[in-house]
Amino acid sequence: MKGPKIGLYAGSGTSHSWLWFVDLFEKAGFYDLVFLDEFSVQNNDIKVLDVLVVSGGDTFAVAKSLGKEGGQNIKSFVEQGGTYIGSCAGAYLPMNSSKKPLDWFNFVDVKITNLSKTLPLAEITTCKFCTSYGCDFVFHPVREAVALKTTSFFDKKTPVVFTAPLYGGPGMKACDPSWVLAVYEGFTRKTSFLTSRKIAEKTLIKKAAVIRVPYKKGQFYLLGPHLEHPKFKEANQFIIDAVISETGMVQNRGSSKYRLKSAPLKEKITGKQAKELLLSIRRELSNSRIVAASLEFLPIQWLIGQKVYEPQKMRVYLESMWKRMKALEKNKVLILEPGLYSRITSAACQITLELRRIKQQIDENLDSLETAVKIFDLLHVLSSSFFDLYFATLFNGSQQYHEGIKSKVKIK
């Protein structure tokens, strides 16, 4: 049994939520992960993939970064049989839109239900309530866990109700009802209402939460809530089932020629060199998370693009790497692409420096936005490089990998 080759977009405009997909796929034993930035999408590196994941973030910023060329490559990828999974911002991205730069991504005829010409009254004043969208507003009636109910796509007899968190993702209306895989069924005790319950119900309940749009040989999966969030195991399983169902775990979309052609050469490092690399990663991750944790005591947030970022999000990146250090340190052989060694060490050192700089800027009441933007960019670079190293090292030995898949396709 062969696992799917999954690409995660971790470039400009994404938030930390792509890290949740990393957790999810690792738990499922899908180690053949590729971490993409806007340039690799524009360079059409995605053509070798079975699945392309675009996570949450700032839809406008993602669209702008990927550009028209990125949009065309995504379209071709799905047309030729690829599976696109978009969560939250990644779900908004391929919907038809007249707004620039979203109009480079007009692929699916799905409407947003949380779009209004007049902005509903916010019951909780929060910067996360709405985003202007031309003359309209995309508003977010609730946050946190909501209940979803499956339709008959996966299992015709027994609809399943499960929960997943909503952090700005869409309620949706598909032009073909058969595309809907799950609807918003209700709210939970943990649902936080940003507007009145009545408006929230009208906007979301019985509206599509998960949609699968067939598109020539492939398909777009649009997830309103974050089904990939690590605390929602049933929702996680939904994604895994979708990946297995679409890729069949054995199929290659006839793309082996691309694999051979574009598979980057990997090198092995061992002994002192491997030890030094791991120590330098550990050192800088430690330095960074110590400052990042201290930033969490400070009352500060940054508006980057159309999205608000808090210091806590910096630590999400750092912790996602830190928690994997022990597993990585157990490997005596590290496998990495040429250039990755210096990319990791350089980004790790720079993040420490920039975090220390931003702490001083905040302490001295200086503007820290520019530094915050730099830090988030560096965190994307470091974490995607780190995961390249991590999965390439763990992926070493295909037998172990395939056994991993067999035993882990059920999320524990």
Next chain:
Amino acid sequence: MEYLSTDKILVIDLSTAQIEEDELSESLVEEKIGGIGITNYLYDKYKQDDPIVIGTGLLSGTTYPASASGQITAKSPVTGKVCHCPVIYKTGVEIKYSGFDYIVVKGQSQSPVYLWVHDGVADISDAADIWGKDVWESTDALRRFVGDDLLQTMMIGPAGEKRSDYAQVCYNHWSSPDRFGFGKLFGSKNLKGFAFRGMGLIEIAEPEDFVERSLEILKEVKENDFLEENKKGIAQILSALGEEDVEAWIAPIIHRHSADYFTPYATNTALFIDEDPGLLEESQKDEPGVLVSDIYALSGFKKIGLSAVDTGRALKACAKYGIDPFAVAQLCCKTSLEDITGCFDSLDGSIDIPGRGLFTPWCPTGPIFNDFDLSGEDEILSWWERRQAVSMIFGIQPIFCLMCPELTEENMLELASIGTDLDLTQDTLDAVIDDILG
């Protein structure tokens, strides 16, 4: 060693700038338990290199009441004996959280350095920017550089750099229990000090049982009269030891009392000398006062006639300079604040270290608040030395250990066994104590 441990012993050679890590073996814990049982062992192992051995107790940083303490074991450059100094405040537990159970520092650096120990990584860092600075400036500079106000330091000041016999290793901004001149030892190695920070967790073999028993013991502790009477701070300790007049004398400048990690009695008192002591919000002044743990230094300055405010100023000056305030009070032969703070470099004489000279008289040499059914000086001194050894084997706040009969050797062993899944017996503990006491 999987539990109650980071599993790591760090060995740093300042002469060669080499850093090595050893595993902490279960067999060593079974034989020596922990804390000064193991720092003593490591001192012997590396004694040809005149090592400084930093460690934590087996229970340090856990939910066992008052499990706050770490230790420094080294040969005192003043007494010539191998001595054990507790590491208090929040610094002791941070050693373990920063990823190492024990740190051996060998040799002498060519140039001033400090050791930055964090999350299982140790860096020998250039101390050029802080060498020559006082303890407060050094700690502040390192916290600014690392970007974290929770950084815990063990630093020397000018006294240590000048290799004064009375130089202390201070913890964060404050004076320490060091009466052994360990500050001089640090200075002689060109070692400005340590900075610790860790965000690690300690694994426990049977966590539910451990927490449950810890809470039972804590409940018993809190039922003791002195805690039910809500006693707190340094002045009430002095009252219990017969110096009742200190309470009223110091009361006008007391700002707050603070406890070491998870310690039910606040053994430290903050004095505000440049700020209103009644202030209930964070002071805007950089240096509003001083935190005092040294009861004998406090009463020593009182005895030579200083006012409470001037005592606070003297204690603050000692902490910044990194000099033992008790030695200053005992040996300065001055009566004005100006004269006292001007004589740090010209002290002469020695202070008494009781018993075998292994433990610091910063800690009262008898029971506090409870009599522990002891009588006679010999019995009390013998009990005190054993109690100090026990507190520093398990990592218990050493002053609180003298207050609280509910913290027994039996329940320390019980919790250590639950926490490690090892069978640690009274016979083993007796043997370790015998070894320490010689």
